[in-house]
Amino acid sequence: MTDATQNIGTTAGEGQFGDYWALLKPRVMSLVVFTAAVGVFVAPVSVHPFIAMVSILFIALGGGASGALNMWYDHDIDTIMKRTANRPVPSGKVAPGEALTLGLWLSFISVTMLGLASNWVAAGLLAFTIFFYAVVYTMWLKRWTPQNIVIGGAAGAFPPMIGWAVATGGVSLESVLLFCLVFMWTPPHFWALALFMNNDYTNAGVPMLTVTHGKRETRKQIFIYAVLLAPLAIGAAFTSIGGWIYLTAALYLNAKFVWGAWKLWQREEADAEADIYTAEKAYFRFSLVYLFASFSALLLQAVWVKAGMGAW
Amino acid sequence: MALRVEHELHKRRFGRNLGVGLLLVGFVAIVFGLTVVKVQNTGFVEGYDHVARPALIPDEGGN
Known part of the structure; x- marks a missing residue:
């Protein structure tokens, strides 16, 4: 050899x-x-x-x-x-x-x-x-x-x-709104993850909001971004890509997303630790459903319109 | 010593090589498919046939 x-x-x-x-x-x-x-x-x-x-x-x-x-x-x-x-x-x-x-x-x-x-x-x-x-x-x-x-x-x-x-x-305006939908969704999604994966980021020295400003502030910021996201997501319903199918989905999904963020903000850290961040994990999972369902609704709306069933 | 074509390395890297090979075949298929679609979308192409075509000469008379 x-x-x-x-x-x-x-x-x-x-x-x-x-x-x-x-x-x-x-x-x-x-x-x-x-x-x-x-x-x-x-x-x-x-x-x-x-x-x-x-x-x-x-x-x-x-x-x-x-x-x-x-x-x-x-x-x-x-x-x-x-x-x-x-x-x-x-x-x-x-x-x-x-x-x-x-x-x-x-x-x-x-x-x-x-x-x-x-x-x-x-x-x-x-x-x-x-x-x-x-x-x-x-x-x-x-x-x-x-x-x-x-x-x-x-x-x-x-x-x-x-x-x-x-x-x-x-x-165009529609594509900017599609951008905004994901852009404004990202902080609540990742910060919900950071709430229950905080030790990872602390050990690695990554300045996640949970590390630098604490979990209380992170919960507040999740709520703020969820509130800011809602009008953009619902607003897309009134452009050329929107319609009643998407509007119905957006109203439901955003109401649930904001309400979930509000409940996370009101939660005490001791309660979260006691139940091993169950609500935070559920909110993280729902954030994935939110994005998937929002884009699915847009897709369904487009199919509906292209099939000649009418738009706004 | 008999020639050993199948080295242990070949077995170990078979999956990797197969994956790369399939990706390359896929890439060729994509480029071929794109070429076909692009050519079809271009529409009718009139080739140069060594014959003067008055239609291609710019109209200078303003008509």
């Missing part, structure tokens, strides 16, 4: 296909696919189904690329946090350099292919999204300010706007 065969026979740190796939944060990608698809479908311009499918695929790939770049940069704190310790880089299955290379190449491929498949406005928005998530959020805001997920949440809010741009080649 030569030295060369000894070297390639080394198994330590060798990732399997699934480990590289995990670098792309598949669960986040599924949300990106869904919101981008809604953005494409509710737009007033129809797109060839194959181009729509391929565009959504590359928007998701761009999201995955930013996930890989995030895992490359954050591998030091991912090792400390229980929630992230099993990710491919901190667990030693994939080297940080590999995550960086994969992230950069996938960024290039996804932006280029989206530009070629649809248009360069959509590609430009995707490039900005990757930059925003990888550089502005991951490298800059996350470890610096408790407003990290407020501003960083913009990265997750871009996909429906990119989807809209795939169809229309531009940005």
Whole structure:
């Protein structure tokens, strides 16, 4: 056996296909696919189904690329946090350099292919999204300010706007409202998670609001953002993408979201600790349902209108 | 010594190589599909046939 065969026979740190796939944060990608698809479908311009499918695929790939770049940069704190310790880089299955290379190449491929498949406005928005998530959020805001997920949440809010741009080649009030829906939803969603995962962020030195300002203030901020989100979400019902189906869903979902936030704010920390943050976990789960149901209602509304059943 | 084609490394990396291979095939299929759709959407393309076509000459008479 030569030295060369000894070297390639080394198994330590060798990732399997699934480990590289995990670098792309598949669960986040599924949300990106869904919101981008809604953005494409509710737009007033129809797109060839194959181009729509391929565009959504590359928007998701761009999201995955930013996930890989995030895992490359954050591998030091991912090792400390229980929630992230099993990710491919901190667990030693994939080297940080590999995550960086994969992230950069996938960024290039996804932006280029989206530009070629649809248009360069959509590609430009995707490039900005990757930059925003990888550089502005991951490298800059996350470890610096408790407003990290407020501003960083913009990265997750871009996909429906990119989807809209795939169809229309531009940005409009409706796509800005789709953006706002995800943008304003992000803080209550992540802060509800931070309420019961606080130790993770404390140990890793990430200045989440729960760490810097305490849980009482975090509960108040969740309520404030839920209240600010409601008029934007309901307001979308009165634009070209809205209608009575979406309005009914938005009224119900936002009333429940705000009421849940109010109840969280009124909750004493001792009560939360006593029942192991049951209400906070339930609110976190409902926040996922909220977003999924809101976008589903928009989709249903668009199907209804396109089937000739009438709009406003 | 007999030539051993199947190295242990090949077995270990089979899943990874298969995944990359399938992705590449998928990528080629996407590029092919995009080409077909884009060409179809372009509409009728009139090729240059080495014959002068008056229709392509700019009208200078204002008519």
